Amino acid sequence: MDFSDFLKFLSCRSSVREYEEMPLEDSAIEFIISCASTAPSAGNLEAWDVVVVTDADTRLALADASFGQPHVEKSPALFVVCANYVRSMSQYGERGILYAVEDATIACTYMMLAAHARGLHSCWTGAFDEDEVREVLGLPPHIRPIAILATGHGHPPARLAERMDIGEHVHRDEW
Numbered sequence: 001m002d003f004s005d006f007l008k009f010l011s012c013r014s015s016v017r018e019y020e021e022m023p024l025e026d027s028a029i030e031f032i033i034s035c036a037s038t039a040p041s042a043g044n045l046e047a048w049d050v051v052v053v054t055d056a057d058t059r060l061a062l063a064d065a066s067f068g069q070p071h072v073e074k075s076p077a078l079f080v081v082c083a084n085y086v087r088s089m090s091q092y093g094e095r096g097i098l099y100a101v102e103d104a105t106i107a108c109t110y111m112m113l114a115a116h117a118r119g120l121h122s123c124w125t126g127a128f129d130e131d132e133v134r135e136v137l138g139l140p141p142h143i144r145p146i147a148i149l150a151t152g153h154g155h156p157p158a159r160l161a162e163r164m165d166i167g168e169h170v171h172r173d174e175w
């Protein structure tokens, strides 16, 4: 893939919230997680973990925890990506809290792009009640849920989301 193909690959991804009922193949789940494990992390500590949820009752409970967002229940496979504070703080102390969140965020980004590379669809889901998600999944106290990546064989929207002008993001040499 040359660099212009890479930009095209990124540009044609969009969040998808409508999915077929068809389950995600185990090989696709393994592929997505394998891609995430190539992500960089602070000190190479990989301070992220993921709970893969395919069980229908658990998906419904996570949809409730996500303020009733329907795509969370409809997605056949949810990747609940978590920061592992103990793994990162053991080396970095308080700074490890931030690093663990960053590690989990990067891992989730890789998962999202891995799904896209495989022709699957996804929706990063950040609006949820953390305590409810903790309870549904039995997360220990040092594990913080960062994102629920809903995935599946989906129906992309007709139009891609628009972006800000790049110039609004960029500052050169100083703010």
Ligand SMILES: Cc1cc2nc3c(=O)[nH]c(=O)nc-3n(C[C@H](O)[C@H](O)[C@H](O)COP(=O)(O)O)c2cc1C
Residues within 6 Å of the ligand: 013, 014, 015, 016, 017, 069, 123, 124, 125, 126, 127, 128, 160, 161
């Ligand atoms: C941190 C974060 C939180 C998000 N939370 C939600 C969410 O709770 N529900 C949802 O439907 N989409 C959520 N999204 C998806 C965004 O709405 C979407 O990425 C954005 O509108 C741009 O659209 P695109 O992904 O199609 O390019 C979230 C995305 C990010 C990065």
